[in-house]
Amino acid sequence: MTLGVSETQSPDEGLPADALAQTAEAKEIEGRSLGQIAWARLRRDKVAIISAVVILLIIAVAMFAPLIVKLNGFPPDQFNKLDANGNPLLNTRDGGIPIGGLWGSGTSSEHWLGVEPQNGRDIFSRLVYGTRVSLLVALGGTIIAVVLGTVIGMVSGYFGGWIDTLLSRLMDIMLSFPALLFVMALTPVVASRAQDLFGMPDNNTLRMGVLMFVLGFFGWAYLARIVRGQTLSLREREFVEAARSLGAGSNYVIFRQVLPNLLPTLLVYTTLLLPTNITAEAALSFLGVGIKEPTASWGRMIADASAWIESNPLYLFFPGMALFITVLAFNLLGDSVRDALDPRAGRS
Amino acid sequence: MGRYIIRRLIQAVFVLIVISAITFFLFWATPANPALLICGKNCNAETVAQVNATYGFDKPLIVQYGQYMQGLVSPGGRMIGSEGNERNCPWPCFGESYQNGIPVWNSIKDAFPSTLWLALGAAILWLVAGVLLGLIAALRKGKFIDKFSVGLALFGVSFPTIVFGYLLLFLFIVKLEWIPFPDTANAALFSVGPVKWAQFYILPWMTLALVYAALYTRLTRANMIDTMNEDYIRTARAKGLDERTVVFKHGLRSALTPIVTIFGLDVGGLLGGAVITEQIFSITGLGKFSIDSVLSNDLPAIMGVVLFAAIFVVVANIIVDVLYAVIDPRVRLA
Numbered sequence A: 001m002t003l004g005v006s007e008t009q010s011p012d013e014g015l016p017a018d019a020l021a022q023t024a025e026a027k028e029i030e031g032r033s034l035g036q037i038a039w040a041r042l043r044r045d046k047v048a049i050i051s052a053v054v055i056l057l058i059i060a061v062a063m064f065a066p067l068i069v070k071l072n073g074f075p076p077d078q079f080n081k082l083d084a085n086g087n088p089l090l091n092t093r094d095g096g097i098p099i100g101g102l103w104g105s106g107t108s109s110e111h112w113l114g115v116e117p118q119n120g121r122d123i124f125s126r127l128v129y130g131t132r133v134s135l136l137v138a139l140g141g142t143i144i145a146v147v148l149g150t151v152i153g154m155v156s157g158y159f160g161g162w163i164d165t166l167l168s169r170l171m172d173i174m175l176s177f178p179a180l181l182f183v184m185a186l187t188p189v190v191a192s193r194a195q196d197l198f199g200m201p202d203n204n205t206l207r208m209g210v211l212m213f214v215l216g217f218f219g220w221a222y223l224a225r226i227v228r229g230q231t232l233s234l235r236e237r238e239f240v241e242a243a244r245s246l247g248a249g250s251n252y253v254i255f256r257q258v259l260p261n262l263l264p265t266l267l268v269y270t271t272l273l274l275p276t277n278i279t280a281e282a283a284l285s286f287l288g289v290g291i292k293e294p295t296a297s298w299g300r301m302i303a304d305a306s307a308w309i310e311s312n313p314l315y316l317f318f319p320g321m322a323l324f325i326t327v328l329a330f331n332l333l334g335d336s337v338r339d340a341l342d343p344r345a346g347r348s
Numbered sequence B: 001m002g003r004y005i006i007r008r009l010i011q012a013v014f015v016l017i018v019i020s021a022i023t024f025f026l027f028w029a030t031p032a033n034p035a036l037l038i039c040g041k042n043c044n045a046e047t048v049a050q051v052n053a054t055y056g057f058d059k060p061l062i063v064q065y066g067q068y069m070q071g072l073v074s075p076g077g078r079m080i081g082s083e084g085n086e087r088n089c090p091w092p093c094f095g096e097s098y099q100n101g102i103p104v105w106n107s108i109k110d111a112f113p114s115t116l117w118l119a120l121g122a123a124i125l126w127l128v129a130g131v132l133l134g135l136i137a138a139l140r141k142g143k144f145i146d147k148f149s150v151g152l153a154l155f156g157v158s159f160p161t162i163v164f165g166y167l168l169l170f171l172f173i174v175k176l177e178w179i180p181f182p183d184t185a186n187a188a189l190f191s192v193g194p195v196k197w198a199q200f201y202i203l204p205w206m207t208l209a210l211v212y213a214a215l216y217t218r219l220t221r222a223n224m225i226d227t228m229n230e231d232y233i234r235t236a237r238a239k240g241l242d243e244r245t246v247v248f249k250h251g252l253r254s255a256l257t258p259i260v261t262i263f264g265l266d267v268g269g270l271l272g273g274a275v276i277t278e279q280i281f282s283i284t285g286l287g288k289f290s291i292d293s294v295l296s297n298d299l300p301a302i303m304g305v306v307l308f309a310a311i312f313v314v315v316a317n318i319i320v321d322v323l324y325a326v327i328d329p330r331v332r333l334a
Helices: A016-022 A034-044 A046-063 A065-072 A123-159 A161-175 A179-198 A204-234 A238-245 A250-287 A298-306 A313-341 B002-028 B034-039 B045-055 B061-073 B104-139 B144-158 B161-175 B194-228 B231-238 B243-270 B275-280 B286-295 B299-327
Strands: B078-080 B087-089
Touching (some): A034 A250, A046 A313, A065 A123, A123 A313, A161 A204, A161 B002, A179 A204, A179 A250, A250 B161, A313 B144, B002 B061, B061 B078, B104 B243, B104 B299, B161 B275, B194 B243, B275 B286
16 A cells, blocks of 8 residues: 555646656647546556456346346255256255265256255355345445545544544544454444344344444544545645635535545555455354345355365355455456556556 | 653553443443343343342443443452342453353453464464565566565465365365364363474464465565665665675665564454454364354453453554664654
């Protein structure tokens, strides 16, 4: 996370150095914004393109989950005991492990990734629906964290004084919480609070909301610190001074001059926070404080599958791989976005 | 220096008080009445009132908080239980478990060594691996070994602990059978000997260390590359110092300063329990204790372990700040 504060370009300043470098080939000198340069760099970055395609595919899977599941015809919550020919899928004498298939996982032309031991639920369908939970919770948590972090960081950096002291101390305290432990301990508490507040039963819709809230609540402090630092330096810049001398108010300066200059930082942070939150959701569901049965979640599937690691390792392999590939794709894209937006990187 | 440390300690106490207050009010203010949790299925108005009196739930929350803190501060601990049936809960009193009545402090004391071994072993592993890989990558920037390390680091950062842990478990325990299934009896170094002990911990160490090793590789590499571009490195070379002195005495020392900071904070954070690794390998450390407490709604246990973990984080913060000043001559403590 080394976005040089002093080197963050304001969009309206253009990039003279870059423009000069271009004169050799370009017929007319064109000032390009950091956004345009970053976009051009990203389009040439093969890793970025591939990971973006993978992410779009994953998002598509999440969005069209009901349609995709129709392809194989097994709803994610349906218990399957028999295959199409009426033969049993599970060996009831042997603890309910699947019969046949690759490594005894019950893979077949009907159940592409096999079936769950004991219940016989289709693993492909559960994996597809798990994508929804994973992405939704991570996205919700990230949005909450980024909005909170941006607002608190900007307020703290822009207004200074006792507001800054207070908010900075708050960030320090938030950062000194043992985060995972706290998230873990608080999720059930928040869930029972939310039940009373909204009069909802403790179902998974509520759980997902609670997870988003908890991840967001514990994720903002780090970003707020970065935003505060950048705001502090941005507010002293000449263009802000110029706007002020022309009579611009705080609102104008904050939203029209500080915020646009923070966008690169926010974008990088968002792409890197997403995989963190995907992992966190999986971890919480794995530990049993996140998403509960019967909703499919990758973390929950891994927890369930861990009991069958000897007899049916593929059951563990699929959700694990799904999680790994998703997180890897987001991390790769995040790295590329950061490199592309880095003003110090070699310009081409 | 002395004055700075004292000031930081006072700040730390303040932070801990705030954390304890927030935690206490969040947990105890839950609508799920703790009394109902304790007396379980055969609850009636009478037993609830009795439980309330026993645990002091009938008193205002702020009084309960005061009593709780008294148990942590006063050297004699505090008295718990209903009138006529009081008993002393010795210092430091984190209360008693709702589930089994065991003093929370005893459970924490029992669970802590496992977590300590786990965290320390993993810390050594990731520090050595991360710094070495990062250093080599930085010195051979652009070469194959650099690309390899950067790729490996990215891979490591993206490998969720739950996936990597089970992968190791499957590979080395289930498939290759090089290591027996984890047996918690082997977590005690002095009763089972170093071989069984190391066998028990080796996979958990690797699991826990992976993400950190990857992060440290990246960090060391970036710092080292920045440092080696500094003017004073050029000066050192111009003076005719041999490359080894330049790299290790001038370069690495400066590049490692930020790593010391992060290392302290990471280890401090882990001493409160490495929940996921402990869960995967059935290690009965603080992490396992905390998740078990959370799942059984055991409020005093949760509260105790969260506070205990917070103390480590806060203390680690102070140690790191002081160390930073000792290592880096440019830092002046105000």
